Amino acid sequence: MHPLRTFAVFTALGFRRFSAYRLATAAGAFTNTVFGLIKASITVGVIGAAGGELAGYDALTGATYAWLTQAIIAPVQIFAWDELAQRIRTGDIAVDLARPVDLQMTYLAGDLGRAAFQVLPRGLPPLVAGALVTGLALPHTALPYLLGALALLLGVVVSFLCRWLVNIAAFWLVELRGLMTLYVVSVGAFSGVLIPVHWFPSWLASVAAASPFPSMVQTPVDLLMGRVEGAPALRLLAVQVLWVLMIGVAGRVALRRGVRTVVVQGG
């Protein structure tokens, strides 16, 4: 009972923390939509130049892909996040450690609350724009949405756990900007946020497939669009769960090592 109660309260707090910043949310949604327009135009142009179809995407599904990725990048949080690293660096982590809670779980709860808040205000504007500008090719049955929602949830968790691991490095590295930039660039390149991973040459596609990044964006979008269904869809979900377990455990071990061996900074 108790861990669940704590998790629920931290999720609610994460939601409320982000709902406090309305203007930032509106600005973010606007930016997502503008970039959605640019990406959809480029995608449609590329597909046109390739003869109207590229790796299974025609103009409409290509544009839909572009708009959908724009709709989920805020909840999935593909950008730099260094709140935890800052707390480690300033020593505020001591406050977190003085609580009778599992640190990774409470941070995950807070991040899920953030994502839950952002789904609609950051997701709907790009989709509405997409429906008006290019039209959207969305499935007409319920199942893809269900699987897609599950994949989106897992995508948020994978993203959080990766960011957690990068942030925990602050126990050892005073300067985290290099690692953070490498991480953000990797997410940009391999998650499917710029172009579908299906467009990669096979060697690059296998690099992406060996990383957790497609689980963040490509998988939820593939399932939401109904591009992958049935057993292959379940296999993609299983891959996401596998990443959650592996990166999650790595993050727990890293935290324990960090707390054991490294100084809590400052007085």
Next chain:
Amino acid sequence: MTEQPIIEAEGLCRDFTVRTPLGRFRRAKRTVHAVADLTFSVAHGAAVGYIGANGAGKSTTIKMLTGILVPTAGTVRTCGLEPHRRRKELARQIGVVFGQRSQLWWDLPLRESYRALAAVHDLDPARARARLGELVDRLDLASFLDTPVRQLSLGQRIRGEIAAALLHSPRLLVLDEPTIGLDVLSKERLRVFLVEERAAHGTSLLLTTHDMDDVQRLTERVLVVDKGRMAFDGTLTGLVDVVGAQRVMVVDLVEACPGLDQVAGTELVGVEAGGLRQRLAFTPGRTTAAQVLAAVAERAVVRDLAIEEPDIEDVVRKLYLAR
């Protein structure tokens, strides 16, 4: 019934490795003994002041006592538990305030932090409500419970922090520089609250501070740490006996008057501005500022006054020389 000590430290050590650059690529490693061989114990229900200069090892000790930092050597037990192995269990029994850090949710109304902490400590909702009501009342939080924490004044925030540390009625309250930066009135209100809280609940208290007034008002025993080692363990009066740490009352008088010597329990240490400003040194524990002021007021009209505290650095330095 003899209860086990609330804190028990034996031969406690903590080293840090500090790397300093030597030119572009090479770095020198140096080991700093932040805490070296501390042995002390604090009885259940006691109130102890833990003082020392900046960098003396106070915060390092507190982090080891609360399980945030692993000792390099030695043993420590807080509430009968080994802190870093049973950190979460221990966290249910202690309340900690790091004066310079916040445990409140910065961008949400203060009230939300208490809701979260009630869940964190798995408090029964009815009991949590009653306890919060009590704390809100006595710490006077009602007027800003719905204000986002980031908009609180320092004094309001610290009161909020203390309430947060006490919501789960801990057996031990650890305050790391709680009054730093507070004005005289806020400090005083906080002290009154803490005295009442301890009287009502028997909470043990460990307090680090730079303020000798905190030590005097809130604790019955003083530990002085210097360069990671225990330099003194005893009462404040005992400490003053060793180092003669006196406070100085500076009084500005309406009319100049001859030196105010022979004020009971004080020593006249300065007469300035032709007698308009006079400095009287007195020893806390032998007399009080109020008594001194009353004695002065019988002989002259006081326009303004200030009290100069003995500097902790100074106390520690004298302690070092006295040994």
